Amino acid sequence: MMGIKLLKIKLNILYFILYSTVACFYPFLTMYFQMRGIPYYKIGILYAVNSLISIIALPIWGVISDKYSGKRKVIFITMILCSILILLFLFTKSFEAILFSLIIFMTFQSPILSITDAYCYEIIEKNKGLQFGKIRLMGSLGYAIAALLLGILIKKLGIEFSFISYSILMLCTILILKTIKFKGKRTRIPIDFYDISKLIRDKKFVLIVISAMFASISMGANGNYISILIQKTGGDVSKLGIVWFVIAMSELPFLFLGNKIMKKTGVLNLYIIGILFFVIRFFLSSQCTSYNAVILVQFMQSITFPLYLLTTIEYININSTSNLKTSALTAFTALAGGLGGLLGNIGGGFILQIKDIFFLYKVLGISCIISLIVALILKKYDKDVKSL
Template identity: 30%
Template structure:
């Protein structure tokens, strides 16, 4: 009886894992562009450096996904890449020379890019068996990200180079909780009749979601890369930037609380379209408004953007992908967000920002988002559903 009670104990370790593992990206998302700017790099150079990681992600992330699916336990792969991330981030402290930063970013991203899809698969696998909701668990990541944004802001205000040591420390703490995650096998080893990975792309719903997600993610990655610089150009300091990131992140909590109910009520397709429409309002607001305090308040709109796409896609893939390719499918999704989208958002965004200014690109992003919504919904209504997703919760 006691054993049964222990099995049903709420997985607080998952919440703590997400809290610490999401603290690290919060540091780089807000302050790595600022660090590069203090070293004298222009927007094109910053965009190029920020695109190095995504280029590596395109190759590394699918490899980690396949390695995880084929390993005895997915946890072994997660421990390896987390440990590699903690050590390689410290290399940033040695030099700010462009060639050195390119090499360090490539090595660092080789490890860090695999963490999220592998961890999501392990945790979703366990939660699925226990029939527990992913939303409250994933909320740990939101809270960790938000809190670290403020802490990192104060560290960056004192010395911007502190962000690399801080990153290594929080990844080190996340290792403690990584080691306590339940063991999840690489199911590919157990299945005798192997399924081709091509089956993933026969799911027309999944393909449309991935393409739409890619377009919206390119725009979001432009925001992630250049909003910190733009916000400081309008008069904000590092502390205010930290608070802006905090508000943006903490605004995700209401959606995470009601995520499953919302998706069950309106479906994945409508949820993504509505989220994209709200993001269009956000981009046009950044174009029209330059007051740092009004834009601080408008950060609350973030709670209906990234997290909606991320949660909807991760849970949809977990339901639709074949068991032996779940991690690979999650890696493909994360690849589109962290890889391809960041390459385009960094390189093209940096070039266009130098040519026309960051503010003008927010206006362009508004128009692209509206066009993408119309195209996305139009294709869903015009194209007949394929058998692979006819009965899925779209």
């Protein structure tokens, strides 16, 4: 019992610091691009490349993790390289230099979170006293605190401070991971192209990917362009830190209670509820006229993202064979998150060139309506399959 308690503490600290590093990079990236004089449509291209790298890199790292190196070793390698490569952004000035740095950095950054989640799930399978939602909420707490503090510090010290903070915190994450002795195991069942093709041909997998992809179009664009919404409604970088604090902190209750709620309502039912609230959230955002209203709307993150995160991971996990769990999760993240992010980022950038941020948020709401329709089709198909 004491062993499980100590392991839980270490995982909590790991997620807290790991997501603090994420808060040092993603929330302020659009502002960094703007400070470098990058126009909106080129910002969209940068974010699209970011998503494209994830689409390519995630499945590759997933297969490497499942078949060759193991999850723990892959996490170590990618974290060490990212702690160094992030410093490239301190020296980049031109669009081309930023693009090159982003490609190199994201090749190793993109798999860290999904493979860490898969590693955590593997630990949980061996230690039934642990729950993923309660561990993952520490990530949201870390993200919230880091985003709030960085919003204040960047205003005083400059945007470059965020990249230095990322490097320091990532090194701390590596040290915490080193104390977790659980190595996991590489699959004894070989993965071949038939396994991968079978996964891609699985109708349930395809439908959850399509639904999540349209939701990710909206989530990706919102995450990258909300700073512009804050600016257009009278806020500044310190207000952006508050927004991300609210977003991350609001996730905690549902991450804590998510497993219990999921058992009572069912995985797909909870997923559909989350997507429905995404629709409402983005349409409300499109109507905001002050940054205070924007901040209030972000409290809906408490329902939207935690339900999306917990249900998609659980659905992929229970519908994947043991030798493909990491590959399935990374493939899902690449196709849903990566491709959805690619479309949302590049589309968002071009929409902002010809329209305004409020029109963009209306489009994000429509994208979530499509996600909801596909989710309802998946629910019907899943019910039909179980009845056979």
